[in-house]
Amino acid sequence: MDVSVSDELRGLTVGVLGGTGPQGRGLARRFGAAGLDVVLGSRDAERAARTAAGLPGRVRGGSNADAAGQADIVVVAVPWEGHAELLATLAPALAGKIVVDCVNPLGFDKQGAYALPVAEGSAAQQAAAILTGSRVVAAFHHVSAVHLEDPDLDRVDTDVLVLGDDREATDLVRDLAAAIPGVRGVYGGRLRNAHQVEAFTANLISVNRRYRAHAGLRVTDV
């Protein structure tokens, strides 16, 4: 077990919904490398198993329902389209668990990315509205999937903003972020302030275009 894994996190299993997409696969890679038990979920369980087999550590594949049911902390890394429907289906399996939403509701046109309106305010608040029995936290919005997936990159140079209304849950997810070498988990406010954190991904996409970068964020004076 990697030294960067906190006592609170040790022994817990992390599920990743949408684990065959770049963001989910990259997070699963880093959690596996840190020595955590990971269940990588996908709509296609066989594809999940193939993806898991290529990742370091104890990462196994399964359906999204497997990941939701077998894990203690479940990261939601699915596309915004279908987000609500998937969570509604998995709500019973996710009850009592910490659910970490990292979905960015964005649209794209020839001028780049922009924030989509969300009736509940944000993807994270939509998750909280659907998963009334879960402890919903928002995090991992801005971490570059390219960096997460690069096996030659030992450290990822970014902070992860962690938002939520449950102190114990946000503290554990801050630990989960810190399990990735180079990353700090920084508390970033209540869930009602998740919209701008999700939407800010559009700005980072603009930064990436202008500077040919994979931009992240560091919070200074913290």
Added chain:
Amino acid sequence: MDVSVSDELRGLTVGVLGGTGPQGRGLARRFGAAGLDVVLGSRDAERAARTAAGLPGRVRGGSNADAAGQADIVVVAVPWEGHAELLATLAPALAGKIVVDCVNPLGFDKQGAYALPVAEGSAAQQAAAILTGSRVVAAFHHVSAVHLEDPDLDRVDTDVLVLGDDREATDLVRDLAAAIPGVRGVYGGRLRNAHQVEAFTANLISVNRRYRAHAGLRVTDV
């Protein structure tokens, strides 16, 4: 003239609307210290003159109309309440100029700060809708006024995100940010993506509360 002032910026006069508030006063201090000519504007011209007299460099005080009329680049650092009305009044004086909006439309309750809805999308887009003859840029949302105003702090450890649809204007405002030692001006996207940058100030207020900090942001990999 400070070496951190670019050739493009050299010789230009910077106006600050709302220059007697903490943010405007702090920016005027830093622009004055960099050797720029500054007109610090306020509703109360006498108060502006007194404030200007306490700042380093060539900072003079006047009314907001003086600052708008006499400057080449005009920073809008007024409270969100009255933002639209003031800009409508000054629109003729601001025509043809670069207007830098740094206003954060926020509400506050016992749980902290939160983003207010803005009909135009953001304060910056509201400014652009009113100031149809100006080149509106959004910047300086997240810089700590406490840090700007601290005469013992030589360098301010943050990047300034600069948003706008006019490349020449955003480049000049990036130079203006970089005139503050320690600060980089980083292009942060089009004006349509200003809302989340303004609203993100609510998250930084949460960070400041939790960590007893004056948080700023650095963009990594740029």
